[in-house]
Amino acid sequence: MGEITDGFLEAIMLIVTMNPEIMEIAGRSLYVSIIATFVAALIAIPIGALIYYYDFHGKRAVINIVQTLYALPTVIVGLLVYLLVSNSGPLGSLKLLYTTNAMIIAQVVLVSPLIVGLTIAALSGLDKEMKYTTMALNARAYRAMMTLVREAKYAVLSAVVLAFGRAIAEVGAVMMVGGNIRHFTRTLTTAITLNTSMGEFATSIALGIILLTIALIVNFGVNILQHHHGRMKDD
Amino acid sequence: MKKLLSVFGVFLILLAVICAAGCVSEEQTEPTQLKIATTTSLYDTGLLDAVQDYYLEKFNVDLLITSQGTGKAIASAMNGDVDVLLVHSPSQEEAFIADGYGVNHRGIAYNYFVIVGPADDPAGIAGMTPEEGVTRLKELGDAGTEGITFISRGDNSGTHSAEKNIWKSAGFNYTAQITGSGPWYKETGAGMGDSLTTAGQLGAYILTDEATYLTYKKNNNLSLEVIIDEGTTLLNRYTVMTIDPAKYPNTNVKDATAFTNWLISEDGQNFIGSFGAETYGKSLFTPMNTLVNSSLPPFNIDSTTPAVIPTA
Numbered sequence: 001m002g003e004i005t006d007g008f009l010e011a012i013m014l015i016v017t018m019n020p021e022i023m024e025i026a027g028r029s030l031y032v033s034i035i036a037t038f039v040a041a042l043i044a045i046p047i048g049a050l051i052y053y054y055d056f057h058g059k060r061a062v063i064n065i066v067q068t069l070y071a072l073p074t075v076i077v078g079l080l081v082y083l084l085v086s087n088s089g090p091l092g093s094l095k096l097l098y099t100t101n102a103m104i105i106a107q108v109v110l111v112s113p114l115i116v117g118l119t120i121a122a123l124s125g126l127d128k129e130m131k132y133t134t135m136a137l138n139a140r141a142y143r144a145m146m147t148l149v150r151e152a153k154y155a156v157l158s159a160v161v162l163a164f165g166r167a168i169a170e171v172g173a174v175m176m177v178g179g180n181i182r183h184f185t186r187t188l189t190t191a192i193t194l195n196t197s198m199g200e201f202a203t204s205i206a207l208g209i210i211l212l213t214i215a216l217i218v219n220f221g222v223n224i225l226q227h228h229h230g231r232m233k234d235d
Numbered sequence: 236m237k238k239l240l241s242v243f244g245v246f247l248i249l250l251a252v253i254c255a256a257g258c259v260s261e262e263q264t265e266p267t268q269l270k271i272a273t274t275t276s277l278y279d280t281g282l283l284d285a286v287q288d289y290y291l292e293k294f295n296v297d298l299l300i301t302s303q304g305t306g307k308a309i310a311s312a313m314n315g316d317v318d319v320l321l322v323h324s325p326s327q328e329e330a331f332i333a334d335g336y337g338v339n340h341r342g343i344a345y346n347y348f349v350i351v352g353p354a355d356d357p358a359g360i361a362g363m364t365p366e367e368g369v370t371r372l373k374e375l376g377d378a379g380t381e382g383i384t385f386i387s388r389g390d391n392s393g394t395h396s397a398e399k400n401i402w403k404s405a406g407f408n409y410t411a412q413i414t415g416s417g418p419w420y421k422e423t424g425a426g427m428g429d430s431l432t433t434a435g436q437l438g439a440y441i442l443t444d445e446a447t448y449l450t451y452k453k454n455n456n457l458s459l460e461v462i463i464d465e466g467t468t469l470l471n472r473y474t475v476m477t478i479d480p481a482k483y484p485n486t487n488v489k490d491a492t493a494f495t496n497w498l499i500s501e502d503g504q505n506f507i508g509s510f511g512a513e514t515y516g517k518s519l520f521t522p523m524n525t526l527v528n529s530s531l532p533p534f535n536i537d538s539t540t541p542a543v544i545p546t547a
Contacts, residue, residue: 087315087483097316098270098299179301182284197428198279199455 007205014206015213026210029187032100033168036107040167041160044112048119049145053131063120069113078176081106085177098179103187106173111163118159122152154226161222165215188214266297269490270317272309274393275426277321277473278302280446280519282510289506290497296490304426305393312336312476315483318491320476323444324393325535326400328474337476338545339491342529342536343498344507344520345472348397350463351431351448352440357382360440365466366405372440373407376419384439388430389414389422393471398442401468435459444471446511446519453515467533473520474536480547488544495542499523 014022051062083089085096085105096102123131126148138144149156171189178185180194188211195204273283278300287298301317302308305324312320313336320337322328331337350368352358358375360368375383388395399409407413413420421439423430427447434441435457445464451457463469475498477491497503504522511519523529523538530537 086311087485089314092315098301175303179299179303181299181301182287183297184299194279197275197426198281199428199432199451199457201455 003201004205006202008209010202011206011209015210022207022210024183025186025188025191025207026214028100028185029168029189029211030214032103032174032187033107033164036104036167037111037160037164039104040108040112040115040163043108044115045119045149045156046145047112048116049123049149051116052120052123053141053145053148063117066113066117066120070117072110072113074110074170074172075176077106077110078173081109081173082176097177098181098185100178100185102177103174103185106177107167107170110170110173111167114163114166115159118162119149119152119156122155122159123148125155126152157222157226161219164218168211168215266291266295267487267490268297268299269319269487269494270299271301271319271321271494272307272311272317273300273302273321274305274308274323275302275428276392276394276444276447277323279426279428280450280511282446282507282519283321285510286506290494294493294497296494298494304390305396306391312478315478315486318478318487319494320478321473322393322476323471323473324396325472326396327393328476331476336479336482338479339477339495339542340474340536341476341495341499341540341542342472342474342523342534342538343503344522345470345534346445346520347464348394348442348469348471349445349448349461350440350442350469351434351459352462353438354458354460356460356462357438358440361462363463365401365463365468368463369401370405370407372419373413373416376417379417379419382438383419384434384437385420386430386434386437386439386441387414387420387422388427389424390426392427394427394442394444397468397471401442404468431457431459449511449515449517449519470533472534472536477542477545480545484547492542492544499538499541 051059081102082097085091085094085102087097096105130151131148134144134147138147169189171193174185174187175190175193178187178190180186180190188207192204192207195201195207277283279302283298283300283302287300290296290298301311303311305322305327308320308322309327309331311317312331320331321343328337328340332340350360350365358372360371363371369385372383372385376385387398402409402413414422421437423433425433427443428451430441431443431448431451432455433439440462441459448457448461452459475495477488477495478486480486480488498507501524504524507520508518508522508525511517523534523536526534526538529539
């Protein structure tokens with residue numbers, strides 16, 4: 001019990017004093033996960049729209065596979081990316097291992113299925129009529145898809161926020177490919193793991209609180225955007 | 236709309252500030268980088284963080300230290316992902332060098348493993364040799380004695396290897412007689428700190444390196460006490476190796492060799508020897524230069540010959 005209260009006190013101290021090492025770690029967590037979520041969204045939203053838009057043989061199976069990949073264990077993603085970028089792996093010459101870029105790649109792999117699946121779900125939530133109307137009105141398929149995504153933008157945005165949450169909170173993959181190197185690849189989650197194994201429980205809890213605060217700020221920001229947007233449309 | 240823009244603006248500025256803080260350190264391109272794989276029990280003491288700061292300032296070399304358990308550390312060294320390996324597992328080191336992966340093997344420091352357990356020592360093994368102690372634990376455990384538990388790392392770590400070595404030296408076949416032999420013997424499959432916590436919660440005996448034990452005891456009110464701390468099988472020897480450029484020509488052998496030579500230099504040895512003395516009341520590691528000749532048993536490791544840059 002003492003550790004929890006100590007953790008809260010330490011979290012407040014670390015935040016108030018802007019502890020440089022903690023700020024650096026928090027900044028890196030944000031940097032990696034925001035870029036990863038952004039890249040994953042760029043890849044996954046169009047894929048989701050494509051799968052939704054076209055009817056093809058085995059579509060249900062594809063959606064099933066995508067949804068199964070939500071449960072992709074983070075350590076397995078880390079291991080696969082590690083084997084890929086390791087010096088003895090196929091991409092070894094790029095020297096990506098133990099860099100933030102490798103961590104971004106791992107998180108992109110991790111959260112892309114989530115965005116693909118939830119984009120499909122978001123679009124499926126639209127009125128069926130709309131799909132056919134949009135298809136009829138737009139000569140080009142990509143324009144029709146863009147219109148549909150725009151119609152479902154809040155649900156798609158929620159998917160992206162959820163993906164960000166999974167990215168910033170995961171520890172297995174960034175530990176594997178980043179190596180938790182101080183001043184280079186240490187993030188909030190790997191620092192929590194390290195401090196826990198060092199017996200510094202209060203610091204771990206403090207870092208956990210900082211991570212949650214960041215998630216809160218991001219969600220809050222997105223909510224404000226949605227809210228404002230929603231109101232402006234109503235006016 | 237104005238309000239929306241300002242909210243978005245504040246958000247962007249916040250991001251930029253945080254990103255700048257994060258990116259500045261990554262863009263320090265001037266120092267060269269040396270990648271080191273090491274074990275959790277060495278890293279978790281904080282020694283290597285201190286070395287990292289000191290080494291960057293003095294030699295303008297960034298030490299990129301990743302600590303992931305002996306098995307993973309050796310695997311990443313075998314894949315050529317690092318330039319230097321810092322571990323404490325004699326049998327695994329030997330295999331690593333025999334397979335042609337490592338050169339310039341030098342001893343840098345040692346301390347002792349200790350068997351810790353509940354303060355009241357329910358098995359009554361205090362003062363015994365490690366072999367007698369574990370034999371007694373096994374007898375009591377097999378008999379189903381209440382309150383006798385031994386926690387093993389069970390993860391092929393250096394500490395786990397040392398534990399298996401003690402069972403062997405006590406005359407047991409580890410696979411056949413010890414692992415899975417009953418509820419008294421529990422394997423955590425976790426790091427040293429986590430395993431110590433588990434042992435503390437269960438009131439169990441456990442083999443641990445002294446440094447992690449002292450760190451943990453201080454930081455985390457660990458309730459376990461040292462029960463057995465004497466015996467040659469308790470020696471815990473830390474060594475450094477450079478990845479052989481014959482296997483991976485693109486590693487940083489130049490800085491690796493310089494780092495090895497710093498570790499065995501007087502400056503490096505003093506740095507290691509004084510670490511932790513202030514915080515823990517005793518230093519966590521004894522440097523190798525305190526020995527007359529480290530090449531003799533039970534140390535069996537060269538710790539004085541300067542390393543020469545290996546060639547592919």
